[in-house]
Amino acid sequence: MSDLKAQIQGIRDAFNQALGQVEGLKGLEELRNHYLGRKRGIIKDLLTDLRSAPKELRPELGQAVNRLKQAVEAGLSEKLEALKSNVSSSKEDGIDLTLPGIAPELGSLHPLNIVNRDLIRIFERMGYEVAGASEIETDFYNFEALGLTKDHPARDMQDTFYVSDEVVLRTHTSNVQIHLMQEKKPPFKAIMPGRVYRKDADITHSPMFHQVEGLVVGEDITFTDLKGTLEHFLKKLFGSDTKMRLRPSYFPFTEPSAEVDVTCIMCGGKGCRVCKNSGWLEILGAGMVDPVVFQNVGYDPETVSGFAFGLGVERVAMLKYGISDIRMFFDNDLRFLSQFN
């Protein structure tokens, strides 16, 4: 039995020596087969020899063989790691591929453009067309036609840049809704992305920002259609676990109107600093198109109905990327822009 023990020690010494001399992955593989091969491996042979050892010694010898096997496996895999991490550069004419890579230079789109395209793509897949119009707009298209008469208190809600008494920088992309309805007959589904302007500047307000509005008009368009559409959209935008909450609200050009919240994307609705512990984030405004708006474009509100919604691209981008200061978007610092490619 001491023979067998001595033999095991001899195998271990031979293995260690051979391991030290191995060069390259191929040599290592040969070594592995030599010791651990299933048919002719040295350790396999040892196990066979073990069967002829006295019964009472077998457990002890078995353990010794096992320890040898573990040592061989450990030695092989350590050597493998060492060889892998030092492949070609170890050769005289080798290339050190751990040097920095050199890619062709690449710029990127502005994060607002990325989000804007995401929004458009979601509605595009739902069969919406994309519409546009002037940013420098008449009072009629920006206000009057939407039911915002000159003395309407809601005009206070939107501090407006004026070019003249009758011409403004549009305060929303709703002017496109009016142009569209004047040009088209229902039914249709459309979205309207674009730049809008309000006289407001602080950490969450920019005098210029971007909106995407949507408008669906037809014979049987209902509030539940609005709900289903927004639910689909918000799940596509923020993920399928997103929940939506509607709160009745007031906009002059929709009725019934709603503010739409989504479960906070930071905390998943548990409550955090971003959602002021409410679990909800306000994300868009929506409602059924007010009959006054239909009358103003020559549609019959008794036969057609429709819904409209609008959201701020900056708001979505701020939530999505975790940006807390809206001015970041318009500073265009390259250290900011280069994070989105």
Next chain:
Amino acid sequence: MDFSVNWLRKYIETKLDADGIAEVLTDQGLTVDEIRRDGDSIVLDIDVTTNRPDAMNYVGLARELATSGNGDMIPIPEPSFTESGTVTEENVAVEIQAPDLCGRYVARYVKNVKIGPSPEWMQELLQEAGIRPISNVVDITNYVLWELGHPLHAFDSRFLQGKQIVIRRAVAGETMLTLDGVERKLTPEDLVIADGERPVALAGIMGGENSEIREDTTDVVIESAWFNPVSVRKTSKRLAIHTDSSHRFERGADIGIALKAANRAADLMAQFAGGEVAPKPIDAFPMPFAAPEILLKSDSLKRILGVEIENDFVEKTLEGLGFSKVQGTKDGSIWQVPSNRLDVTREIDLIEEVARIYGYNRMPSTLPGVESPGRETSPSELIFNQVESVFSAGGFYEAISYSFCSPDDNLAILPKKMDMVRISNPLGENTSVMRTSVLATLMSVAALNLKRGNLALKLFEAGRVYLPKGAQADERVSMAAVAVKGVQSRAWNGREIVADEFTMKGLLNRFEQSVSGMSRITYGACDSAAFNPDKSAALLLNNHTIGYLGQLSGQVLSHFDIDYPLVALELDLSDFVGETQRTVRFKPFSMMPLTQRDSAFLLDRRIRYDEMEAFLKSLDVPYLKNFRLFDRYEGKGVPAGKVSIAINFVFQADNQTLNNEEVNELHQKMVSAFIDKFGAVLR
């Protein structure tokens, strides 16, 4: 708007705790933005939308909770005072001279009050809601305002000259010292409450110091009126005074509740200020309230909401909110609107009331059955997309700059006298005009980046520029790109990233290629002072200028306070819009061997390369597949005024192998022609 939960519980018996109340109100459109707790006191900060003045008070909130089945309203105690002394009319006269602006004016006269603190419970409630207690009489007017939502005012009758109250427009030049200690100049647009001689209050906004309640006041006139919302709004906006009172009048107070509110205040004054209430209140009511009646058609709820709501629910809801059913017809039911809901004038308004009490979140979700042909990308969007992909793939970062800038920024880029769209109420001079070029605003972005040390600068923007046209503007699609000229970075193996006029031009060519399938732009003398005339070109399409390319001039760099050499591109995209998307057609290529020849020429450096190119093409040499400039050199070894031009020519036939002699002959002929044409010398 802050509301105390303890105060609210005086009007509603409810099992809900503060969080429950907040949730219900939010679901009904009275969003609770915040719940603030301080010991036993809980305050709800409620965002009441402008159309809901009826909910800007405790009774209104209680009504909302009761209507949705979340409790029972507790009625306000009926007045219990006994009238005594001479009738109101003998104590004060009321005359409405502007019935268009004052629809109702109720006056109650309370004698022999003793001014002192209001009862503790009242002070506590006021304080919880953030209102500072002053004295019993003043606190009672505030209390009733928050309880019923109707703004009241109390005058010390001693100071009403001639014992008169006149509701009139202010006379031009008239002034008044308001309670906040500010001298106000009035105009005939302003409605005032005056006595026999002078204004004593700005109607519906703020009282005057000359008639305010003092410590020794004994006789009080309670005003409970209804003022025109637009008039109150105009005056409060012009004078920049915003009060709890103006907030409600601007949005439409309840004309029907004026007498009740006055009686409620008189009752509280009798109880807590020891006052004696004069009989027969004055109630001048030049604009009697006629409740509007609205037909709610039986199929309308389903048509608009998409959900079937039981009639019982509809009736219970509208009645709970104060509407009364006048009659049922075969089409539906006719509902009478209460005087506190002047926002409800149409059927759709009734539908909204039912919907919000029913609960938006209870309704199912469906999708609209509109078949749509789907979307076609607009031509200008396609062009923008093309610019964006070419330039971002070319290492440029997209910027989005403001559409407005300073007039000087516009002029720095397009110095020719040019009209601009001016904003009449800009945030500042720096944002007072709409940009006439994209570069005008992109340069500010570049300057900011350079100031912050971002020297590897390559920026572009595709967007609109705004040129005056009639009352509005010609909003043209345009783009600009800018880069710091030179080696922007160098890799460890020596590879350099360079930006210069030609890398910029390369991207311009790629853009053109992607849109038109060819380069059509030609290069002319640059007439823009924004560019260095020796190192730039005007971009011409069909002989009109559509942009500029090259190094920016020192003048423009110093205007934007930039110390680095910049190359820039400004391009009007209008001509590319609607350009048919290029359809790529496969061209078969030859499998025959190529033969190449190189030639270098010395020639006058003023000769333009596009002329050489055009000439070589015009020769129409057989089997010449293409040619390429592979070196251009001037300096040491080349005489002054000359330049060395080296061109690589590639010959290939479609279906035969060319032999050397053939190629040599073609090449020689071409070289001789070139030498003759340009006075060149073969090197």
